[in-house]
Amino acid sequence: MLLCDIGNTSFHFLDEEREYKEDVALFEPETIQEKVYFICVNQVVSEKLSSLENWIDLAAFIDMSKYYKTMGIDRIFAVEALSNAVVIDAGSAITVDIVKDEVFLGGFIYPGIGAMQKTYENISPALAYSFNFECDLDIMPKNSQDAISYGYLKTFYCEVMSHKMPVVLTGGDASKLKQIFQNAKIDTQLIFNSMKKIIKENEEKLC
Amino acid sequence: MLLCDIGNTSFHFLDEEREYKEDVALFEPETIQEKVYFICVNQVVSEKLSSLENWIDLAAFIDMSKYYKTMGIDRIFAVEALSNAVVIDAGSAITVDIVKDEVFLGGFIYPGIGAMQKTYENISPALAYSFNFECDLDIMPKNSQDAISYGYLKTFYCEVMSHKMPVVLTGGDASKLKQIFQNAKIDTQLIFNSMKKIIKENEEKLC
Numbered sequence: 001m002l003l004c005d006i007g008n009t010s011f012h013f014l015d016e017e018r019e020y021k022e023d024v025a026l027f028e029p030e031t032i033q034e035k036v037y038f039i040c041v042n043q044v045v046s047e048k049l050s051s052l053e054n055w056i057d058l059a060a061f062i063d064m065s066k067y068y069k070t071m072g073i074d075r076i077f078a079v080e081a082l083s084n085a086v087v088i089d090a091g092s093a094i095t096v097d098i099v100k101d102e103v104f105l106g107g108f109i110y111p112g113i114g115a116m117q118k119t120y121e122n123i124s125p126a127l128a129y130s131f132n133f134e135c136d137l138d139i140m141p142k143n144s145q146d147a148i149s150y151g152y153l154k155t156f157y158c159e160v161m162s163h164k165m166p167v168v169l170t171g172g173d174a175s176k177l178k179q180i181f182q183n184a185k186i187d188t189q190l191i192f193n194s195m196k197k198i199i200k201e202n203e204e205k206l207c
Numbered sequence: 208m209l210l211c212d213i214g215n216t217s218f219h220f221l222d223e224e225r226e227y228k229e230d231v232a233l234f235e236p237e238t239i240q241e242k243v244y245f246i247c248v249n250q251v252v253s254e255k256l257s258s259l260e261n262w263i264d265l266a267a268f269i270d271m272s273k274y275y276k277t278m279g280i281d282r283i284f285a286v287e288a289l290s291n292a293v294v295i296d297a298g299s300a301i302t303v304d305i306v307k308d309e310v311f312l313g314g315f316i317y318p319g320i321g322a323m324q325k326t327y328e329n330i331s332p333a334l335a336y337s338f339n340f341e342c343d344l345d346i347m348p349k350n351s352q353d354a355i356s357y358g359y360l361k362t363f364y365c366e367v368m369s370h371k372m373p374v375v376l377t378g379g380d381a382s383k384l385k386q387i388f389q390n391a392k393i394d395t396q397l398i399f400n401s402m403k404k405i406i407k408e409n410e411e412k413l414c
Contacts, residue, residue, distance in 0.1 A: 008331060070333065070351040093330045096358075098347050106347025108358040109334065111326045119318045119326045123300045124215060126277065127316065140305050140313025144277045151303075151315040158365035 002032070003195050005074065006040035007091070014192045029055060037199055039073045039191070058195055061202045066104055074191060078170060079104050081187075081194035086165050088181075089190075090173035094156075098163060110156055113173050120148050133179040153180050209239070210402050212281065213247035214298070221399045236262060244406055246280045246398070265402055268409045273311055281398060285377060286311050288394075288401035293372050295388075296397075297380035301363075305370060317363055320380050327355045340386040360387050 003014040011022040011029070024042060029049055037056050040046045049055040059073050067076050075095045078087045083102045089095045092115060097107030111119065113131065120127040129145040137154045141147040157180055160167060167184035169177055174186045187193070199206060210221040218229040218236070231249060236256055243262050247253045256262040266280050274283050282302045285294045290309045296302045299322060304314030318326065320338065327334040336352040344361045348354040364387055367374060374391035376384055381393050394400070406413060 068349045068351075071349075093327075093334070106349045107354060108348055108361070109327070109351075109354045110358040110362065111323070111330060115326050115330050116318070118329075119322050120300075120316070122325075123318060123322050127300070141315055142275045142278075142313045144275075144316075147314060147316045151317040154315070155317065155362040155366040158369055159362040162365055 001196075001199075002034055002036045003192050004036050004038040005077075005191050005195070006038055006042055006045050007074070008042055009092075011045075014189070037195060039077055039195065041072045041074055056206070058198050061198050061205070071107075075107065077191045077194040077198075079107075081190050081197065082168060084165060085168045086160055086163050087168050087170070087190070088160065088174075088177060088184075090169065090171040090177050094171075094173075094177075096160060098165070100165070108159075113152075113176060116152050120152075133176055137180070157181070208403075208406075209241055209243045210399050211243050211245040212284075212398050212402070213245055213249055213252050214281070215249055216299075218252075221396070244402060246284055246402065248279045248281055263413065265405050268405050268412070278314075282314065284398045284401040284405075286314075288397050288404065289375060291372060292375045293367055293370050294375050294377070294397070295367065295381075295384060295391075297376065297378040297384050301378075301380075301384075303367060305372070307372070315366075320359075320383060323359050327359075340383055344387070364388070 005012040009024055011024065011027050013020050024045060030052060033054065035054050035056060037058055039058050040049065062076055062080065075089065075097055078089050079097050079099050082099050085099055087097045087099065090112065092112045094110040094112050095107060096110065098105040117131060127144065127148055129148055131152055132145050132149040135146045135149040137150060137157060141150045167181050168190065169181065169184045169186045170188060170190040174188060178184060178186055212219040216231055218231065218234050220227050231252060237259060241261065244265055245262055246265050247256065269283055269287065282296065282304055285296050286304050286306050289306050292306055294304045294306065297319065299319045301317040301319055302314060303317065305312040324338060334351065334355055336355055338359055339352050339356040342353045342356040344357060344364060348357045374388050375397065376388065376391045376393045377395060377397040381395060385391060385393055
């Protein structure tokens with residue numbers, strides 16, 4: 001079974017055990033003949049795929065009334081995978097969603113690591129540091145690198161921990177955030193697992 | 208008495224009661240003949256002013272051992288003005304500093320409102336919203352505008368409130384943040400007041 005999670009920059013495939021990515025700007029989806037189950041946040045790609053019969057959009061099997069209109073389908077699939085958790089998907093944006101007793105309570109969006117580093121750089125060359133993920137968030141910083149690291153990480157940490165729920169990390173930067181959320185569970189295949197779950201639940205319709 | 212707080216983009220003057228700004232790129236400091244007491248975070252301007260006798264750098268009167276080497280002089284002056292507070296200076300960057308019993312405990316730097324709005328915009332056109340300062344930070348958002356507003360504001364709010372200290376707001380965006388920190392005190396002239404205090408304490412040396 002071939003799965004594909006399509007973002008703004010890449011097609012992220014899972015072919016049984018093997019994961020690989022293709023560039024959105026270069027990849028031609030019509031070159032694939034077999035059935036592909038996908039989700040897609042990229043409007044342009046979505047339109048292209050709607051004419052290809054072997055590309056099956058799994059968004060069609062979600063009860064969208066539980067979510068809000070402009071919510072990304074990747075966030076929805078992350079939420080669908082869990083019953084009680086704060087789900088953090090750390091990519092170019094970091095999305096944080098709360099699921100309680102299988103009900104989506106809402107969520108927020110925080111800038112991704114790369115985006116936020118650029119933000120500090122653009123404010124002033126004096127703030128052009130990489131974040132220090134080993135910065136001690138229990139004491140107030142007394143140097144510039146820690147001052148921006150704390151500004152980005154501690155603020156975020158405070159909000160997430162205020163929910164007093166298990167934290168699940170996914171996305172490309174999950175392991176970096178794990179340094180801050182030391183008790184969090186990393187699940188890099190959360191979205192693919194959610195896609196498999198939806199396929200299983202809708203087996204009859206999909207065959 | 209003429210005071211001047213020099214930032215990265217402007218000379219901010221206080222001439223007795225009258226406040227005005229001049230563009231860093233256009234203003235020629237040698238056109239002023241009278242004595243000017245100033246602080247300056249702008250390296251290029253600092254070098255220029257060092258050759259002008261009537262421009263008096265108030266940084267020389269601060270015990271710098273209480274602070275850290277790369278800390279902006281504007282932050283130091285904000286801290287010098289207070290005894291027990293979380294001081295938030297909201298400009299292109301937002302600096303947050305803690306003073307307890309007149310001792311500086313440390314501080315952090317968070318992106319300013321304009322910078323952070325651009326960050327979200329750059330991540331995706333789908334996130335190109337203005338922040339909603341009336342967003343209810345007690346409930347998890349269920350729309351995109353509130354999802355980024357909450358992401359920017361609630362995370363910041365959580366950290367600041369965790370110190371359980373009085374909050375003082377200054378800088379150009381103080382009144383916007385007042386909508387979030389409803390019990391905070393706004394002091395738009397905090398840095399000028401601090402400059403006056405330092406001048407008074409060092410009157411003998413300065414005459």
